[in-house]
Amino acid sequence: MDNFQSKFLEEASDLINQLEQALLTLEQDTNNPELVDSIFRIMHSLKGGGGMFGFENISNYTHKMENMYDLVRQKKLKVTREMLDVTFESADHITSMLNDDGSKAAEIAANEAILNKRIDALLNGDSETEAIAATTNVQTADANAEGVQSFYIKVKPYERIQQNGTNPFFLIDELSGLGKNKTNIFYSAIPDFENFVFDETYVYWEMILATDKGEDAIKDVFIFVEDDCEVTIQKIADADIFPMEGIEPLLVCRHDFPFDLEKIKSLANAITALEKAKQEKAAKEADAGDEHIKKFTKESSISGIRVASEKIDQLMNLVSELITTQAGLNLYADNHKDNELTRITESLENISRQLRDTAFSITLIPIDYLVVRFRRLVRDLSREVGKEIIFDARGAETELDKTLIEGLSEPLMHILRNSIDHGIETAEERTAKGKPPEGKIILQAYYSGSQVVIAVTDDGKGMDLDKIRSKAIDRGLINPDEQLSEKEILDLIFLPGFSTSDKVTNISGRGVGMDVVKRKISDIRGTVSVSTEKDEGTTITIKLPLTLSIIDGMLVRISDTDYIIPLSVIDTIFAVEHSKIEKSFNNIINIEGVQYPFYYLRDEFQIEGEKPEREEIIMVKYDDKKIGIVVDHITGEYQAVLKPLGKLYRQQDVFSGASILGDGTVALVLDTHKVINQFTKYNDN
Amino acid sequence: MDQEIDSFISFKLGEEYFAISVSQVLNILQLVQITKVPTAPDYMKGVINLRGTVLPIIDIRMKFGMDPIQYQRDTVILVLNVIIENEKVDAGILVDSVKEVFEIKKDEIMPPPGIGSKYKSKFIEGIYKMSDEKFVMLLDIDKIFSSDEVVMLKESVDSEESATAKEIE
Structure with a gap:
């Protein structure tokens, strides 16, 4: 596989990650146009990349998905549960296409045929599944997307513009067609009569424009004269500023006096902010549950750069070498009582230490990276076993060394599987016990001293100490007359070959038990412990060192x-x-x-x-x-x-x-x- | 070029000559202080610091069933890049002295001797007769490193048994 292809693979798996996150959020807010947009964009990127790097099958498949979400964008199609299901499965399908080395071609083709059928059914609208009820904050979102925006446009044609056959004043006409506007013309640059050349342009102008067509429409006006004039387009506000109180005196046209843009902007900002606050308050009261959506939008705006992990490893190696060399220099300086040498050594040590801290912070990844996968896992598995489970991740911003994150994925996945399969009861059992019908799994991460603590808590039936004890006796792990403390009994579940479930399911009973979890965690120098309360739930706590290196x-x-x-x-x-x-x-x-x-x-x-x-x-x-x-x-x-x-x-x-x-x-x-x-x-x- | 030419570096263990393809030799180091790693087999001498990385050092003499190496003026460490279980690993071997680098045409390499030889033929790529009529054994260093057993053949059954016995210990 060549370099470009592997780059694409890396990028594609990132995109699929984003896709899953967007889908999970969309599931909770089915009418959010931003999310539909971002799903559409992800499909589009996959299609483009797939075509470019020789993954024709991916390109073809995502094309269909892209079409479907385009229809949703145009409001010709509604987001349904079936549509989300198909898209989730499509994400898996695309992943398997990406990872396929040709050995699973038949399997993939069969799967694709099924998915295609379902997509066609969705597109033809003959799907029986009902649309998910719209949530309340749709209207505000819609109003925003289609709202009027106000722009400041300054156009300074170059002197030669008319020589290309463009009449600069037509630009003003065209802009005026986009919406309400005020224009200020500057004549001050017109030269004396002797120096005046008839086909040169000396006039420039600025304009305040309120339009609902968006910035792109304004840019389109200038598309053919880009090289002949200097254009500045600035957004003033996400609203029509003309009806705003107090703005009118600022928009008076006086030739050769520029608009006081700063004043207009600050006034407009103040007014829109006020307006927004009012709206937000209303929205918050209407629906407090859209945190995820906000978070999603916020995250996509965080900027950063992609760096290959080998480069980071290399950087870390160099820093480690520097620290080692520094230790050597310190030793040398200590042995040679030279003031100047000591001074330089100390200041160098200071820099090395800072460099080390910065470099180490680069290798840290927030746990959120895993949480996205877990959300998906909990969603899929809880459906599979027919339980309603809410998954809540707290402290997902807690950062961990990337090698630790890699090592954590499997054991945490296993712990979650256990909770879903064995911990949380069915809705009927829960109701009978007087618990809310839907179970809850909380993943909590936080720093504690030089350690990171990750705790997975479920509110399920808890572990049965007597059952663990008798099982351990059955398996010959302990003697029947052995006296054990509660903690010692719980520790038995970490012994190899111990599984308390009577039936083996395909979710958690795959022959690997908590002993594997424990081993994997100790591989990354961590510890794992368990506490439980009958009918209250179980907490599994993992403690890890902050960094491995x-x-x-x-x-x-x-x-x-x-x-x-x-x-x-x-x-x-x-x-x-x-x-x-x-x-x-x-x-x-x-x-x-x-x-x-x-x-x-x-x-x-x-x-x-x-x-x-x-x-x-x-x-x-x-x-x-x-x-x-x-x-x-x-x-x-x-x-x-x-x-x-x-x-x-x-x-x-x-x-x-x-x-x-x-x-x-x-x-x-x-x-x-x-x-x-x-x-x-x-x-x- | 009519013939493939390969370069080898030759070294001495006791009175015998061995050689390794230069493509697998990264470096030749003067002897430095070796940090012994307790609980490891005796032929694994310990580790050294090679420009910030930790390099394992092997007493290849012991691996071949000879007496442990005596550190002398000529004792050097050959830093090798070997493949163990499909993974590239750097390791150093202690040799009594390094002789020379020489080129061999592929067809000048004689096949490893069969029965009656002192070393197991699976660890020997071939034998080459030097200009001074001395024989040098071209080693398959990847195989030597991948094997836990002592490499010497003399009484193969015995040495294999003693290797397993060592493991049980």
């Missing part, structure tokens, strides 16, 4: 090797005599009256050499316990740029990566959770 750590040393332990897991640090460790029984040490289990890393890592007399024991958090890890020496805090250890060391997962120190050597970053897991297992064996 930089961590605050504690630099420690064992023998001649440096290690980094993330600060986030460290609880306390004690100095300890080696003799005390020697004497300890079963790796339990007594510190200040408390018994702590500990791991002596020197032995676990089989590092030879002389053991120091005094060592340091670092208490790290392991679930809700504290476990000691013994190292030789603590160097100090260190901000580590995390680098992967690479494929060859993939077995050594007790290290989450490596980091390059100021002197150019490599330190290994310990994943204490895995260290404890691995050596516990090893010792048990």
